Amino acid sequence: MNCFGKFLLAISISVFAGSAALADGYKNCTKLNKASWKPASDAEAKAKAAGYEVRRSKVEGSCYEVYGVKEGKLYELFYSPEDLSLKHTIAK
Amino acid sequence: MSDLVWDWPLRLWHWTLALFVFIAWFTPNKYDSLHRFAGYVVIGLLVFRVGWGFVGTRHSRFRTLRARLRAAPAYLWGLGHGITGRYMGLNPAGAAMMVALLSLLTISTITGAMEVTVSFFGVWWVEDTHTYSSDAVMILVLLHVLGTILMSVLLRENLIWAMFTGRKLRRRGE
Numbered sequence: 277m278n279c280f281g282k283f284l285l286a287i288s289i290s291v292f293a294g295s296a297a298l299a300d301g302y303k304n305c306t307k308l309n310k311a312s313w314k315p316a317s318d319a320e321a322k323a324k325a326a327g328y329e330v331r332r333s334k335v336e337g338s339c340y341e342v343y344g345v346k347e348g349k350l351y352e353l354f355y356s357p358e359d360l361s362l363k364h365t366i367a368k
Numbered sequence: 369m370s371d372l373v374w375d376w377p378l379r380l381w382h383w384t385l386a387l388f389v390f391i392a393w394f395t396p397n398k399y400d401s402l403h404r405f406a407g408y409v410v411i412g413l414l415v416f417r418v419g420w421g422f423v424g425t426r427h428s429r430f431r432t433l434r435a436r437l438r439a440a441p442a443y444l445w446g447l448g449h450g451i452t453g454r455y456m457g458l459n460p461a462g463a464a465m466m467v468a469l470l471s472l473l474t475i476s477t478i479t480g481a482m483e484v485t486v487s488f489f490g491v492w493w494v495e496d497t498h499t500y501s502s503d504a505v506m507i508l509v510l511l512h513v514l515g516t517i518l519m520s521v522l523l524r525e526n527l528i529w530a531m532f533t534g535r536k537l538r539r540r541g542e
Contacts, residue, residue, distance in 0.1 A: 301396075301397030301398060302397075331489055331490025331491070332490035332491075332492065343489060343490030345486055345489060345490075348486055350484060350486065350489045366400070368400065368484050368489070
């Protein structure tokens, strides 16, 4: 096979190697041990209190990621499981 | 002797699709607007491809697709025994790969677009389908590239270059 084929193969492999690192969003909220985390339902309640319609929440790295809708707009809210402080907001 | 196999709209389509799938793969979460733009471009390209499958030149058309799909399992078995066959357009395995890639890209882009609607935002199966179909696309892309390189070696013809020039060596039996 020629150089061009090898070049494409190298690209393909780097795509897979690089994807894992690049595909992640916001994910560092706390260094606290997971066993000491406040429950995810508290993060959801906090988003509700802030006026969001909560769709779902999940653990993302060391954050609680809450999917919220407010006035027809989509948001991803990142709360620290340590003190439930809002670390980051992404408008989708 | 070489013949024009891939018409220029098909070649442009192929490399534009490759570029935007590549961009989309590297941009989720971190570069949301670019990721979304790439997804919409891919949707447009998929629509074009379906249309081109009916009005394009001979090897762009879907006319013989059903027969080639049926022949794919036997073709792959034969390939394992060194039988490459003679095809100017896609061989049966290539045709199966194209159908699989286009189907998965359709699923991936539609669920991706759904994820950012108020109705489907945060709906787990939409998000999971988008993630898994996108991963599957990249695995198939890798197999597609490896398959193309394998066939290039077996046929002693640079098939990747053929997708730039559109020209392939004429084979007996065509």
